Amino acid sequence: MDPIVVYGSRPAWGAPDFSPFVMKLETWLRLAEIPYTRKDGNPLRAPKGKIPYVELDGQLMGDSQLILEALSRRHDVQLDAGLSPAELATARAVRRMIEEGLYFVTLRLRWVEDDGYAVLYPAFSKMFPAVIAPVAMALVRRNVRRNAQAQGAGRHSREEALAMGIADLQAVETLLGDQPYLLGDAPRSVDATLYAFLTAIQTMPVETPVHAAARSPRLLAYTARIRERYWPATEVVGR
Numbered sequence: 001m002d003p004i005v006v007y008g009s010r011p012a013w014g015a016p017d018f019s020p021f022v023m024k025l026e027t028w029l030r031l032a033e034i035p036y037t038r039k040d041g042n043p044l045r046a047p048k049g050k051i052p053y054v055e056l057d058g059q060l061m062g063d064s065q066l067i068l069e070a071l072s073r074r075h076d077v078q079l080d081a082g083l084s085p086a087e088l089a090t091a092r093a094v095r096r097m098i099e100e101g102l103y104f105v106t107l108r109l110r111w112v113e114d115d116g117y118a119v120l121y122p123a124f125s126k127m128f129p130a131v132i133a134p135v136a137m138a139l140v141r142r143n144v145r146r147n148a149q150a151q152g153a154g155r156h157s158r159e160e161a162l163a164m165g166i167a168d169l170q171a172v173e174t175l176l177g178d179q180p181y182l183l184g185d186a187p188r189s190v191d192a193t194l195y196a197f198l199t200a201i202q203t204m205p206v207e208t209p210v211h212a213a214a215r216s217p218r219l220l221a222y223t224a225r226i227r228e229r230y231w232p233a234t235e236v237v238g239r
C-alpha cells in the first residue's frame with residue numbers, strides 16, 4: 001500500500017492547520033496509527049472543492065469522514081470496536097453537532113466578526129502571494145458570508161450565534177464529565193473531531209464568550225491530554 005498523502009492548508013496560531021477538518025483527519029490517523037505525509041492542498045484542485053483531501057492508492061478523495069471510513073476498512077481500524085449502539089449514536093450526534101453546527105459559529109468568529117477577521121487576516125493571508133492577498137482575502141470573506149447566509153447560520157444575530165456555540169460546547173463538556181475521553185478511558189474516532197474543533201477555537205487569539213466556553217479548565221485539560229499523547233511535537237496551545 002502506498003503511504004497516504006493528506007492535503008491540508010497551513011499551520012495556524014500554534015495549531016497544526018487552519019482547517020479543523022484537516023486537524024480532525026490528521027488526529028484520527030494518529031489515533032489509528034496510520035502513517036501519512038502532509039502536503040499543502042488547494043481547494044481548487046480538491047475533488048469536492050474542499051480540504052482536506054487525500055491521495056489514496058493513486059486516487060484523490062475528499063471529505064474527512066468519507067476518507068476515514070474508507071481508511072477504517074482498508075486498515076481494519078478497531079478504534080470504535082466494542083462501543084455499544086447507544087455510544088455509537090452519541091458519537092455520531094456529537095460529531096455532526098460540531099461539524100455541522102459549531103463549525104459555522106467558528107467560521108463567523110473568524111471571518112465575519114471584525115475582531116476575529118483582524119487576527120485572521122495577518123495569519124491566513126500568508127497563504128496567498130502578497131500582491132493578491134488583499135483581493136483573495138476579501139473574496140474568501142465574501143464567500144464565507146454568502147455560504148453562511150445560504151446555510152442559514154449567517155442569518156442569526158451575533159448574540160444568537162454565540163449562544164448556540166456556547167450551548168454546543170457546554171453539551172460536550174457535560175458529556176465528557178470527568179472522563180479522559182468523550183466515551184470513556186480510551187480515545188475513539190469522535191475524539192478526533194472534538195479535539196480538532198476545540199483546538200481551532202482555543203488557539204484563536206481573541207476573547208469572546210464562545211472562546212471562554214471552549215477554554216474552560218475541563219476542555220483545556222481534554223485537548224492538552226490528546227495533544228501531549230498524539231501531537232507531542234506541537235507547541236502548547238490554549239490560553
Ligand SMILES: N[C@@H](CCC(=O)N[C@@H](CS)C(=O)NCC(=O)O)C(=O)O
Pocket residue numbers: 018019020021043049050051052062063064065
Ligand atoms: N465535510 C467536509 C468539510 C470540509 C470543509 O468545510 N473544508 C473547508 C476548510 S475548513 C474548505 O475547504 N473550504 C473551502 C471552500 O469552501 O472553498 C469534510 O469533512 O472534509
